[in-house]
Amino acid sequence: MAPNSNGNDYNQTSQDALLPDLPKGPLCMYRAKSSFNWKELLLFLDGEDMIILKKRIFSAFENDPLFAHHPGEELPIEKYRELNFLRCRRLFEYNFLNLQEMMKNPLKIFMLINCLGMYDWSLSAKYFLNSYVFASTILNSGSQRHIHFIQKTLNMEIFGCFALTEVSHGSNTKAIRTTAQYDPTTQEFIINSPDFEASKFWIGNMGKSATHAVVYAQLYTPGGQCRGLHSFVVQIRDPKTLLPMPGIMVGDIGKKLGQNGLDNGFTMFHNVRIPRENLLNRTGDVTPEGVYNTSFKDVRQRFGASLGSLSTGRVCIIGMSVVNLKLALSIAIRFSATRRQFGPSDDEEIPVLEYQMQQWRLIPYLAATYALDHFSKTLFMDLVELQRGLLQDDKSIRQAELGREIHALASAGKPLASWTAQQGAQECREACGGHGYLAMNRLGDIRNDNDPNCTYEGDNNVLLQQTSNYLLNCITDRHQDKTRIESPLESVNFLEDFKDILGQKFKISRVEDCMDSSVPLAAYKWLVCYLLQESYQKLNQERKSGSDDFEARNNCQAYYCHSLALVFIEHTVLQRYHEYTHHSSTPAPLQPVLQRLSALYGFWSLSRHMAVLYQGGYFSGEQAGKMIKDAILDLCAKPRPCRGGDGQGGHGARQGRRHGAVPGHVLHNGHVPNRRADSHQ
Structure with a gap:
């Protein structure tokens, strides 16, 4: 899947106009040692339009007393809900996105929801449920006779x-x-x-x-x-x-x-x-x-079409979970870069981010954030394609297959993203030590606000069964009808080479050869095929033993299908991010850091499936397991050469310890605002 390239051709002047230099502060040491230009990265990932939209939103909040936060103050629930409704009504007055902008670039809807969530998920959910879920369900499920409901919703005549x-x-x-x-x-x-x-x-x-x-x-x-x-x-x-x-x-x-x-x-x-x-x-x-x-x-x-709106909610929850990861990691990594503890001598303390254990705990979650962020955006655009087909009354086979595939991806993507955010937020809280327990640091709120993502729009463990059923149906159709395994978004196309992939083994002999995400990607393809084969055989055994279809599928979940669905979605996320970071439209100066993040996410995720990789024979001997762990450590810590001459890089990164591993989005404050309305500065 080719990336949607944004902002590749901006010169330094236009970059500085859109993204002014940051004021001096305690993070300057790390920022000066970045291995890339953070402004170039932000423009590439978001594009000028998205950055302008974010600045409009946060500037409005900064200058409007209605959106002022009061740290440490806990409002009574009734007062909080009243205030939240007033803020929601004010959003209609600001009209950050008109209908024409939404139609031209639907991803702006996604960005608006996430920006509101960075401020307060209660506000984002209230606005989103009314303006998007309620209205879009009427638009997608209704007809011309229902348009007046949408018009009244947009005018806030009804809620x-x-x-x-x-x-x-x-x-x-x-x-x-x-x-x-x-x-x-x-x-x-x-x-x-x-x-x-x-x-x-x-x-x-x-x-x-x-x-x-x-x-x-x-x-x-x-x-x-x-x-x-x-x-x-x-x-x-x-x-x-x-x-x-x-x-x-x-x-x-x-x-x-x-x-x-x-x-x-x-x-x-x-x-x-x-x-x-x-x-x-x-x-x-x-x-x-x-x-x-x-x-x-x-x-x-018909039943599937009537519930098509459920995929909308699940896709958006993926994005919401990613935002929670961004927020938690921004707090924890910035704290780790400024908090000093111990050192090589009694009179020298170093930032805790310099310690291998702190990098091991936090940097893989950072890689996961970038990979899942790209996945959430691309899946949202896939959903837009599906909804356009519904509005055009497309009854084609491809449209039906697209709906099933998006349903399968969203049903596994939501568990993966929400669980990763849940675990990541807790790790960030602990990585900040005692200070992380302070309410003012917001880590507890982020964790609690993310928790419902694991449950609503479908319990995560139940949802994974939807994805494993989709995969089992693919392989069943292949065996029974001899049909090719392929899908509109190509997420299952590799299963056509099922037998050849199962014959492959891990043959890498040096850690240096593990620095690209193509290595874990190949392992993931084998892993999906192996677990799919095991699940299919287990299902058939259950049926032959006299179990009906419901009981047979139920008895396959804990050890087979559950893992299959998770491995499949991790493969899909990695596949999309690998293609994105290796695409020719990705600026050459940014490729090293983005590709390292892709490799780190791949190996870190893969490391949780080591037992199955050995059990199935893809790995053999102790060297393979050691190599994966060494690769993760190396990708967390090994520096990259810095850019010089623009104030964002230079000779500094060749001094000191391992600073090049931390992408500048986090330390440069260019991507994620804190809770205070003025913190996007």
């Missing part, structure tokens, strides 16, 4: 939420129990919650502020026939008074472990009547007389 999850059903969406019975005498749907376990629960914005919801319910036509899960626009509250509509019980679910500025709520419906037109009808519609129509002949295809 929306997305109501899928119930008390007793989350991941198992097919078993959702809310009903929508069509009444042809009044041409209305009657929405009902059979009991409390069928109440919509955990719905963001529903607790206090939502006036409307996209509600998922089982559609029943006259005669009692269930047509499956469909989505409806249901008014929850009066927009003028915020009082519940007749037949609706709605409230707040209470304090959470984090993101308490977001009002998660519940609702129950008792004979709530809505117009027939409020059915979002892209996948199926009901005539005034009560006749059900759908263009999907396959029920599974």
Whole structure:
């Protein structure tokens, strides 16, 4: 996959105009020893438009008293939620992105959500759930008759939420129990919650502020026939008074472990009547007389299309998790570069970042951040392609395959990113010692705010089964139909060489030959094929022993399919980042540091699968394992020659210890703001 090259041709003058030099401070020593020009890197990764957008957002927050943070002050939940709503309303006044800009560059939506999250995830979630999830679900699942809902949302005449999850059903969406019975005498749907376990629960914005919801319910036509899960626009509250509509019980679910500025709520419906037109009808519609129509002949295809919006949430959670990693690592690495402890003599202390253990703990997470950041952006653009196909009513085989592939990638990408952020935030907290436990350092908030990413839009462990099922179906089709294994995004194409890959062995004999991500990439291809073979054989054994399909798949999860899904998504992330960092459009001065990050991410991730690599015979002898560990240490610490003459490099990096390993995005403060609104400076 070719990279989307941004900002390669900026001269020094234009760079300085867009990205002024930073004020002098305690990080100057490290910044002066960077092995590359940080401004060039930032322009390449983000591009001028994105940098300008970020500066607009953070400058607005800096100059608006409504967005002022007060360190150490804990607001009561009610006050926090009121303030969060006021801030959300102010975002509509700023109008950072208009519809034309969104259409021209959809990635700006992604950037806006993440910038808001850098400030406060409660604000980002509130804005995102209303302006993007609620509105885009109507756009993608509805038709022309629903446009007025989107217009009212953008004008903030109504405020929306997305109501899928119930008390007793989350991941198992097919078993959702809310009903929508069509009444042809009044041409209305009657929405009902059979009991409390069928109440919509955990719905963001529903607790206090939502006036409307996209509600998922089982559609029943006259005669009692269930047509499956469909989505409806249901008014929850009066927009003028915020009082519940007749037949609706709605409230707040209470304090959470984090993101308490977001009002998660519940609702129950008792004979709530809505117009027939409020059915979002892209996948199926009901005539005034009560006749059900759908263009999907396959029920599974229609169900998948009706839940296409779930991939949107999961893809965005990948990006949110990456932002949390950026924030935590910026704090921990900058602290490590200034905190001095011990030294070669009693009168000399050195920064703790100089210690191998500190590098071992933090720098691999930094590499993971860069790789996952690229993956999240490219997967978001893949999702945009899918949504455009939906809007154009594309019924092609490729469109269907694209939807399945994105579903598989998002279902594994969310667990990988959210777990990496969870573990990384904790490592950063501990790496800052006692100071990391101070609330003002925000590491605890970052960890707590990231925690729901592991659960909502699908529990991580359950979601991984979606990806392993996708892979098992690929190999099953190959065996049964002799069809080629290929996909629109090419994430599974290498499985066509399944047998040849399984015959390969690790043959590298020197650490020096491990400095490129092509080495771990080859190992990952073997690993995916090996685990897929083991999973497939285990599944067949279970079936032959008399297990039905559900029991057979269930008995394959813990030791086979779970690992398969994780290894597959790690391979995909590495594959995309490897191609990005080795592409000809990547500026030559930036290639060394980016390629080292790619190799470091590959080996660090691979090191967690050493037992399987030995078990399957890809590794043999103790030397292979030692080489991987030595490669990780070398990639964490080995310096690169510095650039000279521009104030960002020069002879300094050839003095001192191992400074070239730390990419300048972190130490130069060019990528991630702290919580204070003015900290992008």
